[in-house]
Amino acid sequence: MDVADFYKGKTVLVTGGVGSIGSYLVWELLKYEPKSVRVLDNNETGLFDLEQALQSDRIRLLVGDIRDKERLTVAMEGVDIVFHAAALKHVPLCEFNPYDTVKTNVIGTQNVLDAAYDQGVKKVITISTDKAVNPSNVMGATKLLAERLTISANMYRGHKRSAFSCVRFGNVLNSRGSVIPLFTQQIQKGGPITVTHPEMRRFFMDIPSATGLILKAGMLSTGNEIFILKMPAARIMDLAEVMRDLLAPQYGFKPEEIAIEIIGMRVGEKIDEELLITDETSCVYENDDMIVVVPKLQPFSTDYVPHEHVPDGFHLVTMDSYSSKDAQLLTREEIINLLN
Template sequence: MNRNIRDYYEGKKILVTGSAGSIGSQIVTELSRLDPEVIRILDNNETGLFEVEQKFGSRRIRPLVGDVRDRDRLRRAVEDVDIVFHAAALKHVPLCEYNPFEAVKTNVQGTQNMIEASLDEEVEKFILISTDKAVNPVNVMGATKLLAERLTTSANLYKGDRKTVFSVVRFGNVLNSRGSILQVLREQIKNGGPVTLTDEGMTRFVMSIENAVSLVLHAAYLAEGGEVFILKMPSLRIADLMEVVVEELAPHYGYRPEEIEVQVIDKRCGEKLFEELMTPDEAAMALETDEMYIIKPGTCSDSNINYNSMTTRKLKKKDIRCILKDIGYL
């Protein structure tokens, strides 16, 4: 990691919400290597917090049981903090469809609660973890994350003389995160199938947990206020991903690949056929670096960015296989 970034985090007091989740816990893992003064980990999952604390010991880790819906708890959690990484969210699309206002309470009201607590304490930087499902959303989860993004970037406009910088990191699909398609496929193959495919034409942008967290840490270092940071990432056909996983895992569980039936079912409630990294209006404000796109309000860009997972070049099966091996899935 860049020496400047290492120096930036050294001695910092940091709060990570949703720290018992896949992304939050990996943020804690990476931060623990950068010599911060303290990492406060906030989650409403008591067992998950306990496991994170046991992994790292108590020297730098301060576990805080709490919920982002609770304003009073957040005020105490943010006291004297330099950087907030806000990863707490309800993320499963069908569950949010059937429990819409619970998604609003956590993803929208919870984000505003974190923003207000961070403003009151004049936190140095506030980074929201978002998703490409916030772009042209068709489901509750995406809509709540879009509003969370707007709440975050708009906080820069009314903060007055307070020093807090508010920015957003927008992810694609994080491979092998908790509850992701790779974990579902493993269980289906272990049970002898069938594996379920919602649509043969479905595509997604994908990234590893490690790449996702690297983006988060770089974004906090670079943030000046109002940006949306997006990692450059490949796209793939879900059908190709599924074929690779069946070919590799079926023998591991005592089956021949051809014995695992592929069952095509309807799209899940709220599910999109493809994802987008940004809207056309955002693309007109997007700056391009070697590793990421940075949407910066007020910027005019002439970049020709292909931001649709349906029209971008897809990973071939051999490339998918290499990525799955690199992340330790195969």
């Protein structure tokens, strides 16, 4: 079965459905003729704008917040699959607003899982981030808890056949608040371009790749898996220099007129990001495009066999780590191709 056949005729709920990933996911789902796509978000204006852009009778717009469990329970009635994309994601804002970050990223995720139990949703896919791996900030710590809650939900389902899985992203190009829109705005104004550390490295993926990973995970998931797209890494300084050279002439500047300023690392930032926790490196499976992590054991289960939870076409692989520090970095030409 391919992705189009899998989603045809299904009812899907997307939390955080007007965000960068959520809205693109809604657009893609509509191509596959679902019965309906429910879009839940607390951004009323964003929901209105999405409705005007889509003009589809297959979408259902739901004003609500994942902090409201009762709203989620009603929203999930008759739903086959939930893609949980709602979250607070900006590292500095989360660092200085930890209470609210926990309410959304942790308690909100628990609400999503509880509502899915109550309504017998077949699959829940939680959207996570590489910052959940060995976290050094509030956002990453709360997303790690969201991952653990999601995977642990498989132990609570009893006789229900709900499956709970995660996808783990790197930096998503051109998502709201990401570095590329920021650099573009700074270049447009004549600089300076602000880089926090000259050696900072990050994994990158574009929005279509991120969405493709989510949709494949929804199709392949049987519960317990963490899906990770194989991604390239790049130095933020290299990205800044390439963008300056490409965009400066478009805004009437010479590249050498736009300075790159090192401003120091923000609270909670790391020089490198990782995609695997140390304990996960012994239970990693891969195909050409993706990595799947499954737990080595299932507490309170006497018949759990890890490899039975691995999708077809994946094989066991030995990995000591998966860090942007050790990754082969994109060349200048490859960064140009990625931006295009």
